Amino acid sequence: xxxxxxxxxxxxxxxxxxxxxxxxxxxxxxxxxxxxxxxxxxxxxxxxxxxxxxxxxxxxxxxxxxxxxxxxxxxxxxxxxxxxxxxxxxxxxxxxxxxxxxxxxxxxxxxxxxxxxxxxxxxxxxxxxxxxxxxxxxxxxxxxxxxxxxxxxxxxxxxxxxxxxxxxxxxxxxxxxxxxxxxxxxxxxxxxxxxxxxxxxxxxxxxxxxxxxxxxxxxxxxxxxxxxxxxxxxxxxxxxxxxxxxxxxxxxxxxxxxxxxxxxxxxxxxxxxxxxxxxxxxxxxxxxxxxxxxxxxxxxxxxxxxxxxxxxxxxxxxxxxxxxxxxxxxxxxxxxxxxxxxxxxxxxxxxxxxxxxxxxxxxxxxxxxxxxxxxxxxxxxxxxxxxxxxxxxxxxxxxxxxxxxxxxxxxxxxxxxxxxxxxxxxxxxxxxxxxxx
Amino acid sequence: xxxxxxxxxxxxxxxxxxxxxxxxxxxxxxxxxxxxxxxxxxxxxxxxxxxxxxxxxxxxxxxxxxxxxxxxxxxxxxxxxxxxxxxxxxxxxxxxxxxxxxxxxxxxxxxxxxxxxxxxxxxxxxxxxxxxxxxxxxxxxxxxxxxxxxxxxxxxxxxxxxxxxxxxxxxxxxxxxxxxxxxxxxxxxxxxxxxxxxxxxxxxxxxxxxxxxxxxxxxxxxxxxxxxxxxxxxxxxxxxxxxxxxxxxxxxxxxxxxxxxxxxxxxxxxxxxxxxxxxxxxxxxxxxxxxxxxxxxxxxxxxxxxxxxxxxxxxxxxxxxxxxxxxxxxxxxxxxxxxxxxxxxxxxxxxxxxxxxxxxxxxxxxxxxxxxxxxxxxxxxxxxxxxxxxxxxxxxxxxxxxxxxxxxxxxxxxxxxxxxxxxxxxxxxxxxxxxxx
Numbered sequence: 001x002x003x004x005x006x007x008x009x010x011x012x013x014x015x016x017x018x019x020x021x022x023x024x025x026x027x028x029x030x031x032x033x034x035x036x037x038x039x040x041x042x043x044x045x046x047x048x049x050x051x052x053x054x055x056x057x058x059x060x061x062x063x064x065x066x067x068x069x070x071x072x073x074x075x076x077x078x079x080x081x082x083x084x085x086x087x088x089x090x091x092x093x094x095x096x097x098x099x100x101x102x103x104x105x106x107x108x109x110x111x112x113x114x115x116x117x118x119x120x121x122x123x124x125x126x127x128x129x130x131x132x133x134x135x136x137x138x139x140x141x142x143x144x145x146x147x148x149x150x151x152x153x154x155x156x157x158x159x160x161x162x163x164x165x166x167x168x169x170x171x172x173x174x175x176x177x178x179x180x181x182x183x184x185x186x187x188x189x190x191x192x193x194x195x196x197x198x199x200x201x202x203x204x205x206x207x208x209x210x211x212x213x214x215x216x217x218x219x220x221x222x223x224x225x226x227x228x229x230x231x232x233x234x235x236x237x238x239x240x241x242x243x244x245x246x247x248x249x250x251x252x253x254x255x256x257x258x259x260x261x262x263x264x265x266x267x268x269x270x271x272x273x274x275x276x277x278x279x280x281x282x283x284x285x286x287x288x289x290x291x292x293x294x295x296x297x298x299x300x301x302x303x304x305x306x307x308x309x310x311x312x313x314x315x316x317x318x319x320x321x322x323x324x325x326x327x328x329x330x331x332x333x334x335x336x337x338x339x340x341x342x343x344x345x346x347x348x349x350x351x352x353x354x355x356x357x358x359x360x361x362x363x364x365x366x367x368x369x370x371x372x373x374x375x376x377x378x379x380x381x382x383x384x385x386x387x388x389x390x391x392x393x394x395x396x397x398x399x400x401x402x403x404x405x406x407x408x409x410x411x412x413x414x415x416x417x418x419x420x421x422x423x424x425x426x427x428x429x430x431x432x433x434x435x436x437x
Numbered sequence: 438x439x440x441x442x443x444x445x446x447x448x449x450x451x452x453x454x455x456x457x458x459x460x461x462x463x464x465x466x467x468x469x470x471x472x473x474x475x476x477x478x479x480x481x482x483x484x485x486x487x488x489x490x491x492x493x494x495x496x497x498x499x500x501x502x503x504x505x506x507x508x509x510x511x512x513x514x515x516x517x518x519x520x521x522x523x524x525x526x527x528x529x530x531x532x533x534x535x536x537x538x539x540x541x542x543x544x545x546x547x548x549x550x551x552x553x554x555x556x557x558x559x560x561x562x563x564x565x566x567x568x569x570x571x572x573x574x575x576x577x578x579x580x581x582x583x584x585x586x587x588x589x590x591x592x593x594x595x596x597x598x599x600x601x602x603x604x605x606x607x608x609x610x611x612x613x614x615x616x617x618x619x620x621x622x623x624x625x626x627x628x629x630x631x632x633x634x635x636x637x638x639x640x641x642x643x644x645x646x647x648x649x650x651x652x653x654x655x656x657x658x659x660x661x662x663x664x665x666x667x668x669x670x671x672x673x674x675x676x677x678x679x680x681x682x683x684x685x686x687x688x689x690x691x692x693x694x695x696x697x698x699x700x701x702x703x704x705x706x707x708x709x710x711x712x713x714x715x716x717x718x719x720x721x722x723x724x725x726x727x728x729x730x731x732x733x734x735x736x737x738x739x740x741x742x743x744x745x746x747x748x749x750x751x752x753x754x755x756x757x758x759x760x761x762x763x764x765x766x767x768x769x770x771x772x773x774x775x776x777x778x779x780x781x782x783x784x785x786x787x788x789x790x791x792x793x794x795x796x797x798x799x800x801x802x803x804x805x806x807x808x809x810x811x812x813x814x815x816x817x818x819x820x821x822x823x824x825x826x827x828x829x830x831x832x833x834x835x836x837x838x839x840x841x842x843x844x845x846x847x848x849x850x851x852x853x854x855x856x857x858x859x860x861x862x863x864x865x866x867x868x869x870x871x872x873x874x
Contacts, residue, residue, distance in 0.1 A: 134611055139694060149693075159692050164635050165626055169694040170607035170701070174571055174796050175659055184660035186793035189602055189734065198601050200736045200792065222612055222703070223621035223874065249793065255596050256586075257576060257606040258695020264607070264795040266659070297626065299637045355637065356623035356686065357874075358701040359611050437660065437794075 011422045014106040020051030025425025031100050032272035039123040046077040050104050052121050059117040069095035082129045086217040086236035087362030097277055126271035128178045130363035137367040138168040142343040144370035151388040163293050166344040166352040172264035178271045179429045185436040186265040188249035202436035203246035206404040209370040210317045210380030213241035213269050214346050216364035223357040228302040231350035237273035240412040240429035241367045270429040281421040283308040300348045309345035313416045322407035324397045331411050332395050335380050337373040406435040448859045451543040457488030462862025465541050469709035476560040483514040487541050489558050496554040506532035519566045523654040523673035524799030534714055563708035565615045567800035574804040575605040579780040581807035588825040600730050603781040603789040609701035615708045616866045622873040623702040625686035639873035640683035643841040646807040647754045647817030650678035650706050651783050653801035660794040665739040668787035674710035677849040677866035678804045707866040718858035720745040737785045746782035750853045759844035761834045768848050769832050772817050774810040843872040
């Protein structure tokens with residue numbers, strides 16, 4: 001299974017690529033896949049991050065560096081999207097990872113050939129790595145569900161279905177953006193509580209949400225649920241996801257059919273696809289459910305998933321305002337959380353999503369929903385952090401925020417680390433708010 | 438604007454294609470576009486329906502039958518999806534329609550060449566005509582919103598936002614199916630009112646929904662709302678849409694984020710794209726809002742849209758059970774309704790969808806939501822017709838139905854007709870229920 005550790009995980013592995021060893025995100029034990037445009041401008045293409053470099057998979061394939069399953073995977077991953085590569089599944093992906101680890105390892109026999117396939121990452125542009133057929137956003141961060149539910153329903157923040165159903169809804173795929181793309185503040189229908197009628201105006205309650213993104217690999221046939229024991233095989237990798245949210249638009253529109261324009265103006269993701277293999281050392285048992293919580297229904301229950309289907313990955317959100325930028329201040333940390341606070345595992349999301357026969361496709365994207373920690377310093381959106389806009393947050397610049405201001409930049413980061421394993425990062429998920437038109 | 442009538446609408450026009458004149462759906466005044474596989478099996482390709490034939494656009498283009506804008510449009514419409522053609526917009530589409538009308542008109546000089554490009558429609562397979570980037574389902578049938586709202590909220594069936602917001606939600610694009618494809622009864626979490634906990638089981642309350650589908654043509658840029666006055670230019674055509682719904686799954690899962698697995702197991706559409714030009718004779722003013730209803734906010738209000746943005750198209754839903762089929766009985770009409778019962782126009786849906794800057798893309802699909810008539814014989818889903826399953830419907834076979842049984846086939850039809858215009862049909866939207874796995 002994808003949790004197995006092999007030579008590619010050895011924390012003692014060293015790379016000949018300058019800056020890769022000790023790199024905070026992309027040491028040789030990570031090797032995430034992505035789509036980039038190199039400085040020569042020659043079309044988007046597949047690559048692998050190693051330190052501050054990107055290995056050009058098409059160029060490496062042309063140099064004859066791959067054979068067998070790894071060659072098949074490299075050919076798919078050389079395209080202008082990763083959809084085909086994702087669709088190949090774990091076997092070819094692991095074969096390619098194994099070969100890439102060999103090629104980039106200190107002591108490799110033909111460093112010159114491989115070095116000729118590297119680009120300076122800082123000179124490349126990263127793209128959304130797949131053509132996203134469908135994007136689904138879940139709601140599995142139970143502390144977020146509780147905190148945000150309390151804003152709207154103080155007496156029963158968690159609805160009766162929450163602990164049975166991995167709640168999710170369909171999101172908008174066309175407005176998923178790669179990290180670094182500015183996001184325009186949306187206009188929409190807004191009805192303040194003290195107004196009789198709504199008006200069409202720029203959102204005054206623009207928020208972010210700290211989420212884990214999940215990329216779907218092999219698809220499933222329409223009408224055929226994916227059994228929970230096989231659900232993990234349908235996951236191609238992970239990213240960070242900022243589900244920008246206009247709380248005032250959302251509050252007025254969302255009954256009875258759920259969030260729509262309060263979300264669909266933009267969703268930002270980190271561009272690298274961190275593989276299940278890279279995260280294997282950081283798997284943990286699914287945290288025990290609190291006393292009194294029901295067990296998952298059988299179609300969501302699998303011993304291996306319970307034993308190792310969750311992850312220990314630290315998540316952070318940070319804010320950088322224009323004034324902070326001018327003053328030379330670093331981004332201010334808003335929240336620190338962890339993927340361990342997901343009430344449902346990624347495999348449970350896959351099994352549930354397909355439980356009615358809905359077909360999955362390579363390149364589908366899931367969002368976890370906001371992952372908040374149970375502590376006050378771990379609230380993964382401003383709605384929670386400010387109690388619905390009641391209490392302002394004070395920043396190191398002396399500024400305050402209840403919601404996001406124009407020019408504000410939200411930065412999400414993720415980092416997996418533990419003794420005996422090389423750290424694995426995701427790369428940033430970053431976006432700046434442009435003023436409304 | 439697309440409401441203009443020209444020579445292609447002349448009800449006196451005759452076609453040399455046998456069976457086209459007087460054809461209930463596809464006389465020469467209609468000319469809908471679609472994607473089909475001909476009997477020779479040579480890949481999906483673009484075509485136009487004329488009577489019981491399909492004109493093969495690629496073959497006609499190769500025969501040199503087009504020039505200028507029409508040639509550009511025919512090249513795009515010859516592909517294996519209509520996305521590029523839809524993206525071209527009204528100018529090329531109208532040029533192609535004009536030329537097709539000439540080629541298929543009685544008296545055309547070179548009938549032999551055009552006849553060589555026709556296929557027998559009964560021998561062809563029709564496909565979903567575009568790669569659907571995103572599918573959005575609206576809720577603009579006010580009688581449906583009222584009737585179905587009453588089932589859940591007897592005291593306030595319409596929520597306060599309904600008359601301000603063209604309510605919509607994102608649907609699942611991967612499970613949109615062409616007419617004729619069987620649909621598997623979904624399983625899902627179901628919690629009867631008298632049960633303490635849900636169970637995972639086949640849906641016992643499987644329903645259909647009678648909807649109009651709207652195809653998006655030219656897209657819009659992220660961050661830039663489409664003004665209501667230009668919204669019509671973004672519509673490529675119309676179809677019928679059956680939004681299959683598992684009411685028991687939906688009822689348990691839908692709070693707080695809306696419908697998800699109760700809908701995503703399948704959505705059936707009629708395969709032909711009926712153009713705005715074909716429907717131009719059937720445009721009507723937007724029906725007056727009842728006294729006391731608010732005016733649309735300015736971003737949804739346009740004089741031309743108010744004057745002619747609605748349609749007079751009769752919609753029908755029919756049911757054929759296995760027993761009826763065996764007894765040689767015809768399909769039984771469940772409901773007759775009309776697109777005039779949409780509270781919002783298609784242009785208002787486009788303007789609203791993009792009002793937050795959400796980008797539209799060629800080949801996006803909108804559903805109207807169930808369009809019910811105000812009368813008892815016009816309830817466009819079983820939930821409404823049976824008052825939430827309380828009152829069974831009796832069929833000509835003596836059978837009764839509260840919800841759909843295995844083997845049941847739902848058929849949607851649409852027909853526009855009025856004195857002084859040739860009738861225009863949509864082709865059927867048909868799907869049969871397979872038993873749960």
